Amino acid sequence: MLKLWILTTLLLSSCLSVFIVKAAPLDQHSFANIDAVYTNKLSLDLTVDFDKQQLHGFAEHELTRKDPKVSQLILDSRALVIEKVLQADSKGQWRTAAFALGAVDAIKGQPLTITLSPASSKVRVYYRTTAESSGLQWLNAAQTSEKQQPFLFSQSQAIHARSWIPLQDTPALRVSYQARIRTPTQLLAVMSADNSKNTERDGDYQFVMPQPIPAYLIAIAVGDLHFQPMSAHTGIYAEKTWLAKAAAEFSDTQKMMDVASKLYGEYPWGRYDLLILPASFPFGGMENPRLSFITPTVITGDKSLVSLIAHELAHSWSGNLVTNSNWNDLWLNEGFTNFFENRLMAEVYGPARAAMEYSLSVKDLQRDIAELEPADTALQLQLAGRDPDDAFSQVAYVKGQLLLQLLENKFGREKFDAFISAYFQKFAFQSMDTQTFLQFLQQQLLEKYPGVVSMTEVLQWVFGPGLPAGFPMQHSDAFALVSKQLQAWQQHEITLAALPTITWTVHEWLHFINQLPRDLAPAKLAELDAAFALSQSSNAEIFVAWSRLTIPLNYLPVMPQVKQFLLHVGRTKFVVPLYRLLLENSAQQGFAKEIYQQAKPGYHPLTQAQIDKAFAG
Numbered sequence: 372m373l374k375l376w377i378l379t380t381l382l383l384s385s386c387l388s389v390f391i392v393k394a395a396p397l398d399q400h401s402f403a404n405i406d407a408v409y410t411n412k413l414s415l416d417l418t419v420d421f422d423k424q425q426l427h428g429f430a431e432h433e434l435t436r437k438d439p440k441v442s443q444l445i446l447d448s449r450a451l452v453i454e455k456v457l458q459a460d461s462k463g464q465w466r467t468a469a470f471a472l473g474a475v476d477a478i479k480g481q482p483l484t485i486t487l488s489p490a491s492s493k494v495r496v497y498y499r500t501t502a503e504s505s506g507l508q509w510l511n512a513a514q515t516s517e518k519q520q521p522f523l524f525s526q527s528q529a530i531h532a533r534s535w536i537p538l539q540d541t542p543a544l545r546v547s548y549q550a551r552i553r554t555p556t557q558l559l560a561v562m563s564a565d566n567s568k569n570t571e572r573d574g575d576y577q578f579v580m581p582q583p584i585p586a587y588l589i590a591i592a593v594g595d596l597h598f599q600p601m602s603a604h605t606g607i608y609a610e611k612t613w614l615a616k617a618a619a620e621f622s623d624t625q626k627m628m629d630v631a632s633k634l635y636g637e638y639p640w641g642r643y644d645l646l647i648l649p650a651s652f653p654f655g656g657m658e659n660p661r662l663s664f665i666t667p668t669v670i671t672g673d674k675s676l677v678s679l680i681a682h683e684l685a686h687s688w689s690g691n692l693v694t695n696s697n698w699n700d701l702w703l704n705e706g707f708t709n710f711f712e713n714r715l716m717a718e719v720y721g722p723a724r725a726a727m728e729y730s731l732s733v734k735d736l737q738r739d740i741a742e743l744e745p746a747d748t749a750l751q752l753q754l755a756g757r758d759p760d761d762a763f764s765q766v767a768y769v770k771g772q773l774l775l776q777l778l779e780n781k782f783g784r785e786k787f788d789a790f791i792s793a794y795f796q797k798f799a800f801q802s803m804d805t806q807t808f809l810q811f812l813q814q815q816l817l818e819k820y821p822g823v824v825s826m827t828e829v830l831q832w833v834f835g836p837g838l839p840a841g842f843p844m845q846h847s848d849a850f851a852l853v854s855k856q857l858q859a860w861q862q863h864e865i866t867l868a869a870l871p872t873i874t875w876t877v878h879e880w881l882h883f884i885n886q887l888p889r890d891l892a893p894a895k896l897a898e899l900d901a902a903f904a905l906s907q908s909s910n911a912e913i914f915v916a917w918s919r920l921t922i923p924l925n926y927l928p929v930m931p932q933v934k935q936f937l938l939h940v941g942r943t944k945f946v947v948p949l950y951r952l953l954l955e956n957s958a959q960q961g962f963a964k965e966i967y968q969q970a971k972p973g974y975h976p977l978t979q980a981q982i983d984k985a986f987a988g
C-alpha cells in the first residue's frame with residue numbers, strides 16, 4: 372500500500388514536475404523521541420573492566436528541545452543496567468531525574484524514559500553494560516593474536532550502539548562526541564575519533580569527534596595495540612603480529628584517499644587510520660570514521676583483497692557524510708559505497724581488476740537473489756518488525772551499485788560524477804532517505820537531461836524485485852579466458868597442468884572455482900586439490916569458495932581444514948554459509964555441532980546469533 376503510494380506520488384510528481392515533499396519516514400528501529408528533544412553532543416566517561424567484562428561510567432547528553440513543552444527524553448537501550456540519572460538545571464546544578472526502563476522488545480531493546488524538568492539542558496545516565504550487550508566482544512588473552520593481553524571491541528551498526536551506550540540510536544540523528552576512557556595501564560584505547568598518535572600509554576585516554584555522526588559510527592577498541600604510520604594521513608593500529616604486515620598490505624591507502632578526494636570532494640575527516648582486529652571480528656570491515664575496523668582475513672600478502680579498504684574508505688562519503696536515515700534505506704550507504712569502491716579500484720589498480728571484482732559481485736548478488744524472498748530483493752527494504760541484522764544481503768550492496776552504474780553508463784561519466792559530487796556536497800552531514808534521493812535524482816539528472824532514463828525505470832529498480840533485465844555488466848577478458856580454459860579441461864582437451872594458473876590472480880581463481888559444475892565427481896575434486904592444494908589455501912576467499920563447492924559434495928579431505936577455519940575465523944560472511952552447508956549435508960551435521968560447540972565462545976555475539984538461527988533451521 373505504502374509502496375503503491377510512493378510510486379504514484381513519484382509518477383504523478385514526475386509528470387507534473389512538482390515534487391510533493393513528505394516528512395522523512397520514521398525509524399522503526401528506535402524508541403527515541405528525536406522530534407521533540409534530541410542529543411546534539413554526547414560525552415562519555417567509561418571504565419573498561421576486563422575482569423568483569425563490563426563498561427561502567429556515564430553518558431552525558433547535551434539536549435536541544437524542538438518542542439518547548441517536552442517533558443520526557445526517550446533513549447534507546449539494550450541489556451544495560453541503569454544506575455541513576457541526573458539532570459542539570461539552568462544554574463548547572465546536577466539533580467536526580469526520574470527514569471523508567473520500558474518493556475523489552477526482542478529487536479529494539481528497551482526505551483529508557485527520563486523525566487525532564489522544564490529548564491534542564493543536560494542529562495547524565497550512569498550505567499554499566501552486561502554479558503548480553505550485543506555490541507561488544509570481550510576477548511581473553513588466548514583469543515587474541517599475541518595471546519598476552521585481553522581485547523575489547525565494539526560493533527554498533529546497525530542497532531547495537533544502544534547496548535553499550537544509552538542514546539538515541541537512530542541514523543536520522545547525528546551527534547558529536549567526546550570521551551574519557553580508563554583502561555588497564557598496559558593497554559591502548561582507540562575510538563572513531565581523534566586518536567592522538569603520541570598519546571602516553573597510561574590507561575587514561577581522551578577522544579574528541581568534533582563532526583556530528585550517527586550513533587552507529589561510535590566505536591571503541593581496547594587492547595595491546597601499537598601504531599605504525601603508512602603516510603602523512605594514514606596508519607595502522609594493530610597487535611604487534613599484524614603491524615608490519617598490515618602496513619605493507621594496505622600501503623596504497625593514501626593513494627585511494629587522494630583519488631577519492633579528487634573524485635567526490637575533499638576527505639572530510641582529517642586522518643584515515645585502520646584498526647586490525649582479532650579474527651573473530653564479525654565483518655570484513657566497518658567504516659568507523661577516522662578509524663576503519665578491519666578483519667585480519669584480508670591480510671594475504673599480495674594486496675588481493677584490498678578492495679575492502681577502498682570500500683570502507685568510500686564510506687567516508689557515502690554513509691558517514693551522507694547517511695541513510697533509517698535501515699530500510701541501507702542501499703544509500705552500501706550501494707553508493709560499492710559503486711565508489713569499484714571506481715577507486717579501477718583508478719588505483721586498473722580497469723581489468725575492477726572488472727573482475729565487479730563480475731564477482733554480480734555473481735554474489737545473483738546467488739543471493741535466488742535464495743531470497745522476492746520482497747527482500749527490492750532496493751528499499753521493508754524491515755518493519757524485523758531485525759536489520761537478519762535482512763542484510765548483497766541486494767543493498769550490488770543491486771544498488773548496478774543502478775548507479777546504469778545511470779553512469781547512460782548519462783556519461785562526466786555528468787554522473789558531477790551529480791554524485793553535488794549530492795555529497797549538498798547533503799553533507801545530513802541523513803538521507805530514498806524519497807529525498809529520488810527527488811534529487813529527478814531534479815539534478817533525469818529532468819536536466821531528459822529522455823535518457825525515465826523515473827519509471829528507476830522506480831522499478833528501487834521498489835521492484837529481482838535484477839532488472841539489461842543490468843550493466845563489465846566485461847573481463849581475463850575471466851572470459853579462464854572460462855574458456857575451464858571448458859577445455861572439462862571437455863578433456865587439456866589437462867590441469869596446462870592451465871596457466873601461475874599467472875592467475877586471486878580473482879581469476881575465484882572465477883574458476885565459482886564456474887566449476889556443482890556436481891563434480893569426487894575424483895575430479897581430488898584431481899583439482901592435488902594440482903592446486905585448494906583445501907590448503909590461506910586466502911580466505913579462495914578457501915571459502917572451494918568449501919562452498921566441496922562441502923555439499925561431502926568431499927572429506929576439505930573437512931579438517933573447514934574445522935580449522937571455523938575455529939579460527941569469526942567473519943559472519945564466511946562462517947555462516949559454511950555452517951549452513953555442513954548442516955544441509957546429513958553426513959556432516961554432527962561434525963558441525965561438534966565444531967560449533969568448540970568455536971562458539973570465540974565468536975562475536977552477532978555471529979553466534981546468526982549461527983544459532985542456522986542450527987534452528
Ligand code: BES
Pocket residue numbers: 528529653654655656657658678679682683686705763768944
Ligand atoms: N558497513 C558495513 C558493515 C555492516 C553493514 C555492518 C550492515 C552492520 C550492518 C561495511 O562497510 C561492509 O559493507 N563490510 C563488508 C565489506 C565489503 C567490502 C562489502 C563486509 O564486512 O563484508
Ligand code: ZN
Pocket residue numbers: 682686704705708
Ligand atoms: Zn559497506
